[in-house]
Amino acid sequence: MNTADQYLKAVYLAQRLEDGPAATGTLADILGVSPASVNEMIGKLEAQDLVEHEKYKGARLTDDGLERAHHALQTYCIIERFLANVLEVEEFREEARALESVIDDTVAERLDTIIDRRAECPDCFDAEADCCEYLEVCSAAE
Amino acid sequence: MSLGQRVSSDHQLTRLLQIGIVLEEVVESRAAHHLESLPEEDRADVDAEVRALLADAAAESAEHRERLEALVDDLDAETVSYEEINALVDARYGPPADTDGVLYDQLCNEETAYKFYDDLIEAIEASDTEFSVDREHVLETLSAIRAEEKEGAQEVTDIMERRT
Numbered sequence: 486m487n488t489a490d491q492y493l494k495a496v497y498l499a500q501r502l503e504d505g506p507a508a509t510g511t512l513a514d515i516l517g518v519s520p521a522s523v524n525e526m527i528g529k530l531e532a533q534d535l536v537e538h539e540k541y542k543g544a545r546l547t548d549d550g551l552e553r554a555h556h557a558l559q560t561y562c563i564i565e566r567f568l569a570n571v572l573e574v575e576e577f578r579e580e581a582r583a584l585e586s587v588i589d590d591t592v593a594e595r596l597d598t599i600i601d602r603r604a605e606c607p608d609c610f611d612a613e614a615d616c617c618e619y620l621e622v623c624s625a626a627e
Numbered sequence: 628m629s630l631g632q633r634v635s636s637d638h639q640l641t642r643l644l645q646i647g648i649v650l651e652e653v654v655e656s657r658a659a660h661h662l663e664s665l666p667e668e669d670r671a672d673v674d675a676e677v678r679a680l681l682a683d684a685a686a687e688s689a690e691h692r693e694r695l696e697a698l699v700d701d702l703d704a705e706t707v708s709y710e711e712i713n714a715l716v717d718a719r720y721g722p723p724a725d726t727d728g729v730l731y732d733q734l735c736n737e738e739t740a741y742k743f744y745d746d747l748i749e750a751i752e753a754s755d756t757e758f759s760v761d762r763e764h765v766l767e768t769l770s771a772i773r774a775e776e777k778e779g780a781q782e783v784t785d786i787m788e789r790r791t
Binding site: 567568571572574580583584587588589591592594595596598599600601 | 634635639642643645646649650653657707712715716718719720735736738739742743746747750
């Protein structure tokens with residue numbers, strides 16, 4: 486997953502967490518980068534019509550941005566489910582975040598052939614718990 | 628969280644090699660499933676060339692898996708057994724509609740594996756991490772496997788072109 490898709494996914498999750506525009510600080514926390522880095526990338530995404538940014542409020546995904554964010558979150562969900570259910574990794578969230586930049590979409594699609602993912606993915610992704618609400622280890626951790 | 632595409636620890640290298648092994652197991656299992664999934668009357672229609680391709684693909688994946696398992700073993704980690712992955716493939720397997728579908732799936736397998744090894748090699752080369760295993764040996768192994776995946780994709784493409 487490339488950096489732009491990781492940002493779009495973060496904007497999507499931040500919008501859900503905040504029930505409104507994604508604030509720079511929230512995005513910086515989710516992505517573990519500086520607010521300056523967030524602002525720079527949001528500017529690039531805005532230039533590509535993937536987000537709309539309003540000063541002092543935050544970023545919102547456009548329809549095109551939302552489509553890409555959905556796809557990116559599905560890929561992330563595949564990686565999390567694969568780590569949790571196939572490799573039985575306890576720290577699956579942390580490892581998924583570390584691996585998402587190295588795992589290509591096509592690889593995730595192949596891994597998807599052996600995991601059990603709901604048709605409504607990624608709507609069932611719990612932004613606060615940072616995992617799919619139907620993932621057994623996700624609900625067990627709550 | 629790092630946004631860079633590099634492998635930064637033994638642990639991450641191990642995990643990526645484990646993913647490579649699972650991908651090979653998926654390829655091996657799906658290749659075996661494809662032939663078995665065709666109805667008896669259609670199996671006869673699958674020509675020797677396609678049968679040989681699937682058999683070779685399964686054998687090559689098994690061999691790649693063993694080479695990756697040796698690396699994971701050197702990193703003192705374990706891998707998921709083929710039987711376990713085969714059962715997961717089995718549980719969610721949907722057979723392609725026809726022989727062209729089988730070939731297309733096989734092409735996806737080869738191309739995905741190639742892309743995976745290509746990204747992994749790049750991520751290792753971009754890292755200055757000292758791994759507990761010999762970096763050159765890892766890169767040589769992965770490069771050799773990547774080259775075979777490229778050949779495999781070409782073989783499938785050649786067969787697909789001959790059939791059109």
